[in-house]
Amino acid sequence: VSGASGQEPGLPRQSRTVAEAGEHAIIERIRSRLGPAPDWLLVDAGDDAAVYEAPRNLVEVITTDAVVDGVHVDRRFVPPAAIGHRALAVNLSDLAAMGATPRLATLSLALPSDFPTDDLDALVDGMLALADRTRTRIVGGNVTSIAGPLVVDVTAIGCAHRRRVLRRGGARPGDYVFVSGTLGDARAGLAALRNRADEPASAAAHAVARYLQPEPRLRLGHLLARHKAATSAIDLSDGLADGLTQIAHAAGLGLEIEAAALPLHADTSAAVRAAGGDPAREALAGGDDYELLFTAPAKRKGPLRAVERLIDGLALTRVGVVTRTPGVAIIHPDGRREAVTGGYEHFVS
């Protein structure tokens, strides 16, 4: 095991597992990494609870999501830093889909007794790197042991202008349907990791990076909200088919999606074809991409153009249109219509 904890090589290690270290030392390991408190954080981690100032003239947006080893990640091929990154990223992605700016989060860890302290350090550092970059302060948390798999539970809170919150249910007939970035990469990356756990998957490097380090589309969500450019939005944590179904269902309307328009990265598309697959189907099925799906008025194009100018680099692709007929239909290049059923729904949030 190399020095993931930042310790000098060759120095004796006091404890190699969290059970050896004990709860007190674990907590100190984490708290020592948090950095100074922002001025709105009145009582930092270490009391019975943390105290913070409410944001002025803004509403608050809250979401919670867990990463469980064996369900959302597999410790055999997902490094601890990527697990920490993901546990925060999936929550920030929900905030992005609401057009909210993240502010703070809590971290609740259930650690198997043989969990290496080096892995704990790497997990926390992976989370804090994303937290620092997105100005999200971890204000507290909890550590417990578990006779079972690693559980990383995060609750994230952001803020937004009351009249600019992005909802799932605002699509109107005739709106265009957009997705950000490319789809299906994370699914391809996960497949590459599963198939070749001990071999650097250079051909799938892009896909693997997308799976291991999903990027919450906070700036896009913020810009869509600020410019009132979207009528509805959702993040694609559970895949495009699910997102389309949710957006249609929440509006009580339908969506017609052009299979040929779905944006795939060239490497992912080539890999899917090489494996005998259908890129559009992979784009529909693939979860974990954490891109945003949103609808925007077909006629009032100015706000979306302003957003596109400001998010340099991230592609926004028009993939379809909102219809009055409920349900989601994929239009294939040969004109065939295919009904999509998603049906995967979260308790929130």
Next chain:
Amino acid sequence: VSGASGQEPGLPRQSRTVAEAGEHAIIERIRSRLGPAPDWLLVDAGDDAAVYEAPRNLVEVITTDAVVDGVHVDRRFVPPAAIGHRALAVNLSDLAAMGATPRLATLSLALPSDFPTDDLDALVDGMLALADRTRTRIVGGNVTSIAGPLVVDVTAIGCAHRRRVLRRGGARPGDYVFVSGTLGDARAGLAALRNRADEPASAAAHAVARYLQPEPRLRLGHLLARHKAATSAIDLSDGLADGLTQIAHAAGLGLEIEAAALPLHADTSAAVRAAGGDPAREALAGGDDYELLFTAPAKRKGPLRAVERLIDGLALTRVGVVTRTPGVAIIHPDGRREAVTGGYEHFVS
């Protein structure tokens, strides 16, 4: 299995485990129990995140705590309703110790695939009964499967007046030390449940009830804060020895505690003596009572008397004094001094 879900006996059950029910049905089961949204909840569970109004002219107080089967509870003898109650209660107890009024919470569940849907209903109902009584709205959450034990993770948020937050570190030399209620009951109740899992433990009924249904001392915390009656406070989630150590350490001072003054319930005291134990030692060691430990000025007695008049029924017992000499000392009836080391510290909150 009897009708813990409120279903009519004799009706066919559609699914007996959460794996049979599926995530969508689980989420609907929970959401259907939440009741109408309060007016400050602008977007309820069901979107990417929940949206709520910040409290006006108040600061916010946040805490997170988990209940893990096999660590904090044992499903073999703790009913699911008590698990749900406890998962919220431990968080509300932290808010009480800060003098905060609860407002909202999120619920993150990791459920083994064979977890009975009846138990899920009972768990949620046990939590919601406490939530309703304390005006805490569950605004969202997350459900996942786990190849391991049940994990119930709650994050709770309350509000408080900025200048009235109760901290751990405010004790001053000469302050008196108080505890609410009685100590050691939960520990005795847990022992009774462990020893006689299948026999109604009538002799230990009080202790068992205290273990299964801990009552967060929200009204006491609120009154101590409102009347500025306490200089510091902490909840006794990890036992009196731990609480004393934390209060002394946070103030950089010492505590002298009279063993004979520690309040024990008559039944618990009798049970401890019958088993050959020392009641004071049980009171020191016992966690899970969720009473409040606080310090108050010895001279300015008015505020605490006002609190005592308003909390009818809950005893506040003076157990010691704050000293300039760091450390915690127990003074036994024979004059012997015993040093206490707690040393158990939470990552927060």
